[in-house]
Amino acid sequence: MSSEDIVRRLADGIGVCINGPNPFDIQVRNPAAYGRIVAHGSLGLGESYMDGWWDCDDLAELFHRISRHQVDRQLRPSAALVAEMLKARLLNLQSLRRARIVATEHYDQTIDAYRAMTDRWITLSCGYWKDAGTLDEAQEAKFSLIARKLRLSAGQRILDVGCGFGAFARFAAERFGCSVVGINVSVEQARAARELAGSLPVEVHVCDYRQTSTYWDGRPFDAAVSTGMFEHVGWRNYRAYMTTVAEVLAPGGLFLLHTVGSNTSSRMNDPWFDRYIFPNGLLPSIAQIGASIEGLFVMEDWHNFGIDYDKTLLAWNANFDRNWPGSRTDRFYRMWRYYLLAAAGMFRSREKQLWQIVLSKGGTRGGYASVR
């Protein structure tokens, strides 16, 4: 069977037509795309899109179908993919040294794209759309949700693990009277977070979560939060990560983990996302998180609002498309659009989740009432 036949048959199985009339149909511009997709799977699909070999008006809906039917599992893994899988098992892809490289590649070089697409606070994580109409509102609703889940109150000391551009640190300090210690491996983000905080009681340290002596003076934090950072931790380090947070947290203290999650346990990322968007990232499973917290935390509440990431990513794509100054045919633009819309489709298909997990060190006295 030719590569074209294979691709046509796979597309047919998910109701997608090659060069068909629907917005989610694939328009092939260069027939070499077929061979590249069959040979390299997810990587070949993404790279041939970046190169303009095929187009699709509604990429999110196309990926909804691809992801829902797990089409990637129907292609045999290439030798290159097998090598990647071995590497993910054998190496610590998120060692101290590698973690910094990732931050530089992922965040610093693509900062303009992030600024073009996000809300006013450059928030690089899923918004909470329950009562929100705009991206700004959804991000502020998310900060408020986290603050209420953590039961923040004036005078508390909060740790923000991987504080991004500092939006939540500022929010907690300004609205709740907390003092916040943020840590971040990106120099650029740390600088932005300090600027955003102004004279509010927010400290930002450029360091890894494992370097507790850099950011922790020995006084237990009242609460901790980590938003959109656990995806960079890697399965080998989940236990060290949880042990570190438990160590610096007060007994009974709450830790909110906000992370994208996967329905299944894996040790490696999608190959295209790994190469172009989130180097050495890994989406955790319930089983992996469950194992990593045993004996350290009580799981108080597990909230799944993955469907809100579909909305967030569509809003990001609309902003990016409106604000990006470059050509619509250049490779970076196509890569970014592919990232945002493929990811939106994955959340729409329910293959990927967005979890906010409230953990308490040793259990809260008297239990914990869920907040939504």
Added chain:
Amino acid sequence: MSSEDIVRRLADGIGVCINGPNPFDIQVRNPAAYGRIVAHGSLGLGESYMDGWWDCDDLAELFHRISRHQVDRQLRPSAALVAEMLKARLLNLQSLRRARIVATEHYDQTIDAYRAMTDRWITLSCGYWKDAGTLDEAQEAKFSLIARKLRLSAGQRILDVGCGFGAFARFAAERFGCSVVGINVSVEQARAARELAGSLPVEVHVCDYRQTSTYWDGRPFDAAVSTGMFEHVGWRNYRAYMTTVAEVLAPGGLFLLHTVGSNTSSRMNDPWFDRYIFPNGLLPSIAQIGASIEGLFVMEDWHNFGIDYDKTLLAWNANFDRNWPGSRTDRFYRMWRYYLLAAAGMFRSREKQLWQIVLSKGGTRGGYASVR
């Protein structure tokens, strides 16, 4: 060091005094209790209580302290316990044949005690006390919570795995116009459930969840529920259990799993509870449940209200104490009181949890909004 010294030191470590003045202090009636506790740990503690060798006015608070400080881990496991652990690893303690024996021993022979302690519907699982003032209200609130989480509506066909005395089946049929298929390994419970349902569209089958041909006609169920039954399934069967429920459920259908949970993964029960109350029971962990659902279900919502089991067990104990006709010194009365109050303390300490987990087969379209 003598056994008495060891027990006194352990008690001291959790603020409990031997023959002290506090209601949670231990009053030793027979000094042979020390040796039995040191030699047999949890089993020796419980059996010596049953035999009247020691007393305690506030057993729940005593067990809150024992459980919070994990005192049992400070005693070396006896040879007998090691043998039990091996058995739990090597055998399927919850095979089809054994599962029936458990039902007979656990439920049929102690039915009078259950009737004496529970609400009007003989509900043998944790109530939901958020807005409830009495046990009856807490159990009805729990049924309502499950129905709303499952989004029940008229005409739906619901599977109730381990339907107990049929309280929820009746509730779903009467209040929501659903038809319900209940399965149960206990003949006695199945009969009671049929009687309770009267002419409502409720079928009850005496069979194991694995015997799908007995209770399933091939039409997918719209929703499924399992309340207080997963604790009898056993780690070897978690995957088979989830596979079975997924098989009989409609795509996108919701499954609510209501179970006691443990903070840590284990393959065996507490030895005293195993021998006297829940033979071959096992409390699942997050990691175990997470692994068992991979590729079958999307986890939509994970609600922890373990603290409500403290209240439920205290209410059960008050009812039992009021209604039980036997002597307060007989071994069965003391065993039952010990079960209810030791368990209450374990939930109060946050070592044990009560989880309601909403799972959907392949994910709900458009996401799932948590209900509380």
